[in-house]
Amino acid sequence: MSGWQRVCTLDALVPDRGAAALVGDHQVALFRLSDTEYVHAVDHLDPFSQANVMARGLVGSRGGVATVASPMHKQAFDLKTGQCLDDPEVSLQVWPTRVSDGWVEVELPERVGPP
Amino acid sequence: MTKKKLAVVGAGMVAHRLVEAMVERGADQEWDIEVFGDETRPPYDRVALTSFFSNSDPDDLLLGDGELWKRPGVRLYRGSIVSHIDREAKQIHARNTTFEYDRLVIATGSYATVPPVEGSDLPGCFVYRTVDDVAELRAWVTDREAALGRKVKGAVVGGGLLGLEAAGALTALGAETTVIEFADWLMPMQVDQAGGGALQRIIEQMGVEVRTSTATSKLRADRDGKVARMQFADGEKIQADVVVFATGVRPRDELAREAGLEVGERGGVIADKYCATSDESIFAIGEVAHIAGRLWGLVGPGYSMAEVVADRLLGGDATFEGADLSTKLKLLGVDVASFGDAFAATNGSLEVVYADPLAGIYKKLVMSDDAQTLLGGMLVGDASAYTNLRPMVGRALGSDPTAWLLPEGMEPPTGGTLPDDANVCSCNNVTAGTVRGAVTDHQCTDIAAVKACTKAGTSCGSCVSLVKKLMETQMAEEGLEVNTALCEHFAYTRAQLFDVVRVSEITTFSELVEKHGTGRGCDICRPVAASILASLGNGHVLDGENAAIQDTNDHVMANLQKDGTYSVVPRIPGGEVTPEGLIVIGQVAADYGLYTKITGGQRIDLFGARIEQLPAIWKRLVDAGFESGHAYGKSLRTVKSCVGQSWCRYGVQDSTTLAVDLELRYRGLRSPHKLKLAVSGCARECAEARGKDVGIIATDKGWNMYVGGNGGFTPRHAQLFAEDLSTEDLVRAIDRFLMYYVRTADRLQRTAPWLESVEGGIEAVRAVVFEDSLGIAADLDAAMEAHVDAYEDEWAATLADDEKLARFASFVNAPETPDPDLVYVEERGQRRPANGDERAVLIAGTSIPVREAEVVV
Secondary structure, X not given: OOEEEEEEEHHHOOOOEEEEEEEOOEEXXXXXXXXXXXXXXXXXXXXXXXOEOHHHOEEEEEOOXXXXXXXXXXXXXXXXXXXXXXXXXXXXXXXXXEEEOOXXXXXEOOOOOOX | OOOEEEEEEOOOHHHHHHHHHHHHOOHHHOEEEEEEOOOOOOOEOHHHHHHHHOOOOHHHHEOOOOHHHHOOOEEEEOOXXXXXXXOOXXXXXXXXXXXXXXXXXXXXOEEEOOOOOEOOOOOOEEXXXXXXXXHHHHHHHHHHHHHHOOOOEEEEEOOOHHHHHXXXXXXXXXXXXXXXXXXXXXXXXXXXXXXXXXXXXXXXXOOOEEEOOOOEEEEEEOOOOOEEEEEEOOOXXXXXXXXXXXXXXXXXXXXXXXXXXOEOOOOOEEEOOOOEOOOOOEEEOHHHEEEOOEEOOOHHHHHHHHHHHHHHHOOOOOOOOOOOOOEEEEEOOEEEEEEEXXXXXXXXXXXXXXXXXXXXXXXXXXXXXXXXXXXXXXXXXXXXXXXXXXXXXXXXXOOOHHHHOOOOOOOOOOOOOOOOOOEEEOOOOEEHHHHHHHHHOOOOOOHHHHHHHHOXXXXXXXXXXXXXXXXXXXXXXXXXXXXXOXXXXXXXXXXXXXXXXXXXXXXXXXXXXXXXOOOOOOOOHHHHHHHHHHHOOOOOOOOOOHHHHOOHHHHHOOEEOOOOOEEEOEXXXXXXXXXXXXXXXXXXXXXXXXXXXXXXXXXXXXXXXXXXXXXXXXXXXXXXXXXXXXXXXOEEEEEEEOOHHHOOOOOOOOHHHHHHHHHHHHOOOEOOOOEEEEEEOOOOOOOOHHHOOEXXXXXXXXXXXXXXXXXXXXXXXXEEEEEEEOHHHHHHHHHHHHHHHHHHOOOOOOHHHHHXXXXXXXXXXXXXXXXXXXXXXHHHHHHHHHHHHHOOOHHHHHHOOHHHHOOOOOEOOEOOOOOOOOOEEEEOOEEEEOOHHHHHHHHHOOOOOOOOOOOOO
């Protein structure tokens, strides 16, 4: 399965609070920030704790960069790039998103993860 | 390269420091280190032994992180008595084996001595030296109290440091204690007659009897052969159900004697300034060592000797040049300090004395004959000037000495600055210069970093405030700002932010950050704001924008566990629960396959609930009459209680009813850190109330209130705040205490450090609570009343609100689908999350051998 997947209505997302979504076989964390039109999508899997919890982290900013902090042990990640700001060797996968007709859509690349 | 062998006989604090110093300098590359200790524990903090009474886990006293003993090349043999040293063959015998050594260090410390008093070997007679001594003493007092059905009478022979410490311990155990001192006054080694007199007055006011100029002549047993009476040389007798001998220590030098090493006239292995004994392969350090003509009975000099030996073994040329014998102690809650030439032995020295017999204060400074240079001093009853004065010994005081002796509360007249070579931490030999260097050369900008970098303040801790002041002064000099900002988004402390929100009546985070902060906030300031808004009564935690600033626990009103599931904790006020209630909890746990555990706070924790299951689980619990236990919040957790007078044959008040009432009163109260209370129905303290933020212990006349205790990473014993309060007065005092704390503490600051940080300390808080010294009592009362009136159960409110319930979806596009990655194994009849290895096996589809695990997704 690849291409744009319709996930939920924009209204279903609480501003500045994440929500988890199943996109294909992937668990994705969606964040709708209160001051932008854009919806961020990153892995729901926290690479540090290996638990599917990223959508439950707090959004925020660090030096102007929009972030989400893992709710498990508070490492911050750049919502735009997925880069962990506390450990340069770790990052979350970032998923392309768009809002169309009031629906949030996430693009699944051709091949992600193990075949 | 073959490594050389170092054997260390003795595994006390000084031996620990030696090994630590060796490892720090990389000496474990060159040396194999074998340490032999006769106690079964790794080295522990003997100086803090008395804290073991409040803090019943002896492991809390262990020194260092324990990793030291796991390093390659370092071995600790516990419970190993070295029976013989063969100097010819360079071998020691222990554990029925022979160990070779190239160098040997004797660090066997000393024995507690017992005077040759008839009956001193009766059951019920103790010394006060090891964790085991203390544990046995505690067990004895508890058992005797139960057997006798009355308070135990305790006698401590010896009114020195150790004796008063033992008296404090006995008193804490509930014994009626008498201290017997042979000399004419207490602590004759540290303070003069006037100081001893002041000390005695304060101690007697606490109900401890003191007999000076008294010799013990014999001890008599009761019919069971247990110690029961003590007779004095003048023929007088007292009852004594337990006797502690604290009459001094003697070096444990018999091993050295037997090996033919030179020993001092009054014992101790004679060593030179390099700590080398008469056999150059053998060193002696600590209390067993006799160096420069004397024994050194404190840990500070022992640490210095350990550093000397570590340096010598690595080819250095360090020497032991004597050490600071200053002491500062809190004995029975009384400050006593003595430093430098405390007895004015220097020719022509002058003594400046301040004494207030009513307040129980005696202070003396010893000055040089020109009254310029500080030579020493002693402080009884108020030793607050100690940390500033001790480093000044041998230096010009630079101001009128009497100014240093004025009552507490006055700023010390330092004016000048401490010279770089002034020793600020005598335990670890750290100078003011080293602390400053931590800031200038090692970029330390907080006290934790300075401690880690210099070791200052890491042993007894009495110098921490001075070290902090030195650090902050140096930071100011470097142009570094002493940072009290909450995070990058708010330049305020939590207390300032609280006032900002309260005064400007802000009700949302976005308004707060817009008017008083920057950026989008973060995981630090958002929950702080959430807590402040909740404390000021801004509605349900999930109302409107509040939902976006709660940490995940508060957001789903449950505790996040390691696999991303949550635990559920219904409130069980005071730990009281009906059989019907227990059945409902059990049935819910069974139906949802939740792992069930009784918590440390008298409640039941249900683990493994998935986010989408939480509403259904809570619906069942709420229907059965349970409500949120707020186990997820920085808020009131539990009010623990004992059974109290309704069932207990010792109880003097109804602790359970009070605990239930208090828990219902303060439930839901948001605070800077979690809050725990406890109520004990009698002095036996079964609820462990003194380990809580607010502890209440029943007396015949009412309730004693303790504040500032906690468990956790830095356990603290609560301090007595007020005595014999009526229930009404007690509740008002707790209301004010908690509300004042909620408003003024820093983020994640527990009540103990808060009490220390409040200007004026616990006294100032007492004045706020009981005398309304700040004129805010009515405000605090009203705030608590508002909290109590506005309380509603968060879970009941959530269940009645479809919009809030919509947030408990596993996936926004598949709200009921469980997280497919959760995998469990069974252990002791319940399930727990599979660990990494188990997951790999389980996901591959086979079962795990041995454990007979099963997948129970």
